[in-house]
Amino acid sequence: MELRHLRYVVAVAEQRHFGRAARSLHISQPPLSQAVRQLEDELQVELFERTTRTVALTPAGEVFVADARRTLAALDDTVERTRRIARGQVGVLRIALTGSATYGYLPRMAALVKARMPGVGLQIQTDRLTPQQVHDLDAGRIDVGVLRLPVRDDRLATRLIAREPLVLALPSGHRLVDDPEVTVDALVEESFVVLAPSARSVVTDAVVRTCLDAGFYPTIEHEVTEMSALLSLVAGGLGIALVPASTRASGLEGVTFADLPGTATVDLALAWRADQPNPLVEAFVQTLEEHDLLQADPDRKAPR
DSSP: OOOHHHHHHHHHHHSSHHHHHHHEEEEEEEEHHHHHHHHHHHTTTTOOOOOOSSSEOOOOHHHHHHHHHHHHHHHHHHHHHHHHHHHTSSSSEEEEEOOOHHHHHHHHHHHHHHHHTTTEEEEEESSHHHHHHHHHHHTTTTTTTEEEEEOTTTEEEEEEEEEEEEEEEEETTTTTTTTTTTGGGGGTTTEEEEEEETTOOOOOOHHHHHHHTTTOEEEEEEEEEEEEHHHHHHHHTTEEEEEEEGGGGGTTTTTTEOOOTTTOOEEEEEETTSSSSHHHHHHHHHHHTTTTTOOTTSSSOOOO
């Protein structure tokens, strides 16, 4: 039994005539009649009652045709779903983001996936520092990372999302909240909350560089491994912090953000495996490009 036999039987059942069924299938009648007879011989069951004018299904034929229709419909669904997966229209996209990107960029990315890639589900990991994301990309545990440059891994392609200045995060009752002209050197006596240097945070490197450029080394009072924890400590009055500008979108009660001239910048980028083509990733990158969430970056690898 072959799939064509199922299609032949269904066509004859729908047309109730071998000649019309053959025309609908774009074949001649003799091969159709022969194929149906061969199927009946294989099943050892009469599927049709034949007269000189019409063809009618037997009770066994009614059951067979109903099941054949379901089988063919399921096959068509499987074929279409497979094609949609190959086009990046269906599947699950695994994304990891740094803490600040979770606040500033995840809402826009998620909205675009919903609008432009409705057949795609998301698995999201947040507050993932860049070294963790690089490791997970290499291990195949995530498909896309939203991380901080630089990334030194030849297997990864990256596209710049934004070059962000550091901004000042203060407890809402801090003395500097009402100072419209606060500068970095005004922070020399402050206690800092930072992402742990042991985690190799690009942001912490930028914080230290900013302070050194102003003539002092920051007094690091507390170290955390997640941006959400950092902001919580600031809100609790345990210190101040310099954070990427996108962190403003956190809206955490008890934290006030202020622009600060002369801070270092940190680059936020999209990263994925360049050596493992993935239709979902390619579709995602294209969607972000079309909606200006990625900056032109001709020197970096493109999806392939």
